[in-house]
Amino acid sequence: MRDTNRPNLEDVAALAGVSTASISRCINNPKKVAEPTRLRIQKAIDSLGYMPHFGGRALAINRTNTVGAIIPSMENAVFASGLQAFQETLNDSKVTLLVGSSNYNASQEYDQIRSLLSQGADGLLLIGKDRPKKTLDFLEKHSVPHVLAWCFGKNISSPVVGFDNQKAAQKIADHVIALGHRKLAIIAGLREGNDRANERIIGIQDAQKTNPNVELVAIEECKYSFEEASAALDRILALNKNPTAIICSSDVLAVGAMLRAKELGLSVPNDISITGFDDINLAQVVTPSLTTVRVPQQEMGRKAAEVLLDLINPNLGKTAAQSVELMTTIINRGTLVSLQ
Amino acid sequence: MRDTNRPNLEDVAALAGVSTASISRCINNPKKVAEPTRLRIQKAIDSLGYMPHFGGRALAINRTNTVGAIIPSMENAVFASGLQAFQETLNDSKVTLLVGSSNYNASQEYDQIRSLLSQGADGLLLIGKDRPKKTLDFLEKHSVPHVLAWCFGKNISSPVVGFDNQKAAQKIADHVIALGHRKLAIIAGLREGNDRANERIIGIQDAQKTNPNVELVAIEECKYSFEEASAALDRILALNKNPTAIICSSDVLAVGAMLRAKELGLSVPNDISITGFDDINLAQVVTPSLTTVRVPQQEMGRKAAEVLLDLINPNLGKTAAQSVELMTTIINRGTLVSLQ
DNA sequence: TTAAAATATGTAAGCGCTTGCATGCAGGAA
DNA sequence: TTCCTGCATGCAAGCGCTTACATATTTTAA
Known part of the structure; x- marks a missing residue:
C-alpha cells in the first residue's frame, strides 16, 4: 500500500509540472532533458527530499547495482582490507556491496549465495575455488556473474583473481x-x-x-x-x-x-x-x-571488483573479463632462523 | 524488459497449475495453502529453481528486509566482531546486512546513508552519536529507523546501544x-x-x-x-x-x-x-x-540488531525498542606498572 | 436436510519506475 | 510556403509481487 510519507515520482512530477517520464530521464540521463526543465525538476526533487524507490527501479530495469561478497569470516582480518578495496572500487562505479559470511562452511555459503541473490545482487565475489556440485550447479543454472578470489588455477571455469x-x-x-x-x-x-x-x-x-x-x-x-x-x-x-x-x-x-x-x-x-x-x-x-x-590483498580486492564489474556490465568494446594471477612475496622478519 | 531466463511467479503458477496468488501465499504464509497444493507448488519451485524477484517484492510490500550498517572503517578490527554479531542476529530474522564505511568522515557518512537508503535499507546502524545537523535532519525527515552503537548518553533522541x-x-x-x-x-x-x-x-x-x-x-x-x-x-x-x-x-x-x-x-x-x-x-x-x-563488542552487535529489528517491525506487543547501556571492563595485562 | 461458517483458491489492482513510441514544436532546406 | 528533421516531452505499458476481495468448496451445526 502507498506510503504517503515517502514522495514518489508522481509527487515530484506534480510539483515540477512535468510528467514522471521527464523526472526519470532527468535522474538517469540528464542530457535528455532541457536545461530549464532540469533545473525545475531538481528543485522539486530537493524540496521533497525525493529518493528513487529501489524496488521500483529494480523491477523496471531488472538490475540492482548491488553485488554480494561472501567471505569465510568477518572477524578474520585476512579478508578485511581486500574487502575494503573491493568495496571502494565498486563504489567508484556506484555499485553497492552486500556482505555475507559463511563461517568456512559450504552449506552456509550456499545459503548466503541464495540469500544475496534474492536480495537482488547482480554478481558475487566468492573466496576460493572448491565448492560442492550443488553450489556450482546453482551458479550455473542461474548464470550468476561471479568472480573467485584468494585462489588461482588454470582450469577453473569462473574468472579468478588471486594467487596460487x-x-x-x-x-x-x-x-x-x-x-x-x-x-x-x-x-x-x-x-x-x-x-x-x-x-x-x-x-x-x-x-x-x-x-x-x-x-x-x-x-x-x-x-x-x-x-x-x-x-x-x-x-x-x-x-x-x-x-x-x-x-x-x-x-x-x-x-x-x-x-x-x-x-x-x-x-x-x-x-x-x-x-x-x-x-x-x-x-x-x-x-x-x-x-x-x-598476499596482495588490496590489489586482489580492486582487481576482483574490476573483473566483476566487467562481467556485470555488458561492456562497451572492452576486453572480456579475464582471470588475473597475482604474486605473493616472502617477507623476512624475525621468526625464521638460518641453520647454516 | 522481461528476462525470459529467470522464472517468475507466473511460470511457477503455470507449472503447478495454480494461480500466482497461491504461490505467493505458499512462500510467505504456507499455512494458508492446503497440504497437497503446497507440495505441488514446492515441486514446481524446485524444478524451476525459482527465486522471488527482490524488486517486485520490495515494491509490493514496501520493505526489503535489509538493513545497513555504516562503520568508520572496515580495516580496523575494532568493529569487525561487533559487526559479525550484528549480522548473525539479523540473519536469524532473515534480514540481510549492507555494509558501508565512512572513513571517519561525516560527509562520507552522509553519502553512505543516502546510498544505503536508496538501496532500500529498512533501517540503519550508525556508530557514535555526534553528527552534523544535515545528517540528523535527513534521518528525521525520512524517519529512518536507526540505532547508534559504540556510544551511550542520556539525552540522545535515537536509540543507543553501547557504552559511555x-x-x-x-x-x-x-x-x-x-x-x-x-x-x-x-x-x-x-x-x-x-x-x-x-x-x-x-x-x-x-x-x-x-x-x-x-x-x-x-x-x-x-x-x-x-x-x-x-x-x-x-x-x-x-x-x-x-x-x-x-x-x-x-x-x-x-x-x-x-x-x-x-x-x-x-x-x-x-x-x-x-x-x-x-x-x-x-x-x-x-x-x-x-x-x-x-568493549563488549559482540553483545553490542547483538543487542543493536535486536533493537533495530524491533524498530523496523511494528512489533507485536513487545516493548518498544530501548537504549541499552553496556559496561566496559579493565583488562589488566603487562603494560601498566604500579609506581607504589 | 439446510444454513452458516470455515477453508481454499482465484482475480485483479496497484506498488514506483523506466522506456518505446507518439506527439508537438521549432528551425532549416527546398 | 511546405516539408523534413530533430529535439523535448508526454503517454502508457509492463517489470514481479502481494493482498483485499470475490468465489467456490468443504465442514459443521441445527
Whole structure:
C-alpha cells in the first residue's frame, strides 16, 4: 500500500509540472532533458527530499547495482582490507556491496549465495575455488556473474583473481629448507571445504618431496584461532620429533603458536622457527615479528571488483573479463632462523 | 524488459497449475495453502529453481528486509566482531546486512546513508552519536529507523546501544592514577567528527581534574595507524615532560606507541606504561601484552540488531525498542606498572 | 436436510519506475 | 510556403509481487 510519507515520482512530477517520464530521464540521463526543465525538476526533487524507490527501479530495469561478497569470516582480518578495496572500487562505479559470511562452511555459503541473490545482487565475489556440485550447479543454472578470489588455477571455469596458494606455500617451504631446516611441521587451517588451506599444505609437501632429505614430521589442522593453534603446537611437540621449523598456513595460527611457544619457554626462532601466511597487521606486532608470506590483498580486492564489474556490465568494446594471477612475496622478519 | 531466463511467479503458477496468488501465499504464509497444493507448488519451485524477484517484492510490500550498517572503517578490527554479531542476529530474522564505511568522515557518512537508503535499507546502524545537523535532519525527515552503537548518553533522541566512552576512559585513567602515576599523556584518535575519541579524552581529563596532583603533559591526536601513533609518541617524548604513563584511546594506537618505544630502547612498562582501549586481538599478542579496556563488542552487535529489528517491525506487543547501556571492563595485562 | 461458517483458491489492482513510441514544436532546406 | 528533421516531452505499458476481495468448496451445526 502507498506510503504517503515517502514522495514518489508522481509527487515530484506534480510539483515540477512535468510528467514522471521527464523526472526519470532527468535522474538517469540528464542530457535528455532541457536545461530549464532540469533545473525545475531538481528543485522539486530537493524540496521533497525525493529518493528513487529501489524496488521500483529494480523491477523496471531488472538490475540492482548491488553485488554480494561472501567471505569465510568477518572477524578474520585476512579478508578485511581486500574487502575494503573491493568495496571502494565498486563504489567508484556506484555499485553497492552486500556482505555475507559463511563461517568456512559450504552449506552456509550456499545459503548466503541464495540469500544475496534474492536480495537482488547482480554478481558475487566468492573466496576460493572448491565448492560442492550443488553450489556450482546453482551458479550455473542461474548464470550468476561471479568472480573467485584468494585462489588461482588454470582450469577453473569462473574468472579468478588471486594467487596460487600451492605455489606460494611451496615457495615459503623452499625458503625454509634453503635455510637448512630439515625437520618441518605444519599447522594449517581445516582442509575440509577450504581449498586454500588444502593447497597450502600440498605446496609444502611438494617442497618436501623435491628435497628427499627433508622430513615432514607433523601436519596439524585446526581452526583459525590462537587457542586452537596453541593446542596444535602442543600436539606437535608431544610427538617428540623435534621439528626445527613450523610452517603455518596463516598468521593467526603462527601467532597462536608463537604465543604458546613463549609460554612453554621456547625461544622463537632460536629453539624453533615459525612462519606465517597472509601478512596481516599481527605479523609486525609480535615479538619477534613474523616472517610470513605477503598476499596482495588490496590489489586482489580492486582487481576482483574490476573483473566483476566487467562481467556485470555488458561492456562497451572492452576486453572480456579475464582471470588475473597475482604474486605473493616472502617477507623476512624475525621468526625464521638460518641453520647454516 | 522481461528476462525470459529467470522464472517468475507466473511460470511457477503455470507449472503447478495454480494461480500466482497461491504461490505467493505458499512462500510467505504456507499455512494458508492446503497440504497437497503446497507440495505441488514446492515441486514446481524446485524444478524451476525459482527465486522471488527482490524488486517486485520490495515494491509490493514496501520493505526489503535489509538493513545497513555504516562503520568508520572496515580495516580496523575494532568493529569487525561487533559487526559479525550484528549480522548473525539479523540473519536469524532473515534480514540481510549492507555494509558501508565512512572513513571517519561525516560527509562520507552522509553519502553512505543516502546510498544505503536508496538501496532500500529498512533501517540503519550508525556508530557514535555526534553528527552534523544535515545528517540528523535527513534521518528525521525520512524517519529512518536507526540505532547508534559504540556510544551511550542520556539525552540522545535515537536509540543507543553501547557504552559511555567518557566514563570508561575516566575509569582507566583513575586506575592508572591509583597505581601512582602522576604525569600522564594521551594518544587519541582525531576528535574531529569522532565523539568516541573526543569523549575518551574528556574522560581522562575528568580523572585528572579530580586528582589535582596529577598532570596531563600532552594530548596527541592522530589517525588509527601504527605509524601515526609512533609519530605521536615521538612528539610526546620531544616535550621532555617525562610522563610515566600514556593512555591511548585505542589498542592500535597503544600498540603503535609500544612498537616505537621498543625501537627507541624504552622498556614498557618499566620506563613507561601504556594502556589501550577496545581489547582487540592485537592486545594479547604484543609483548608485554596490553593492559586495556574491554568493549563488549559482540553483545553490542547483538543487542543493536535486536533493537533495530524491533524498530523496523511494528512489533507485536513487545516493548518498544530501548537504549541499552553496556559496561566496559579493565583488562589488566603487562603494560601498566604500579609506581607504589 | 439446510444454513452458516470455515477453508481454499482465484482475480485483479496497484506498488514506483523506466522506456518505446507518439506527439508537438521549432528551425532549416527546398 | 511546405516539408523534413530533430529535439523535448508526454503517454502508457509492463517489470514481479502481494493482498483485499470475490468465489467456490468443504465442514459443521441445527
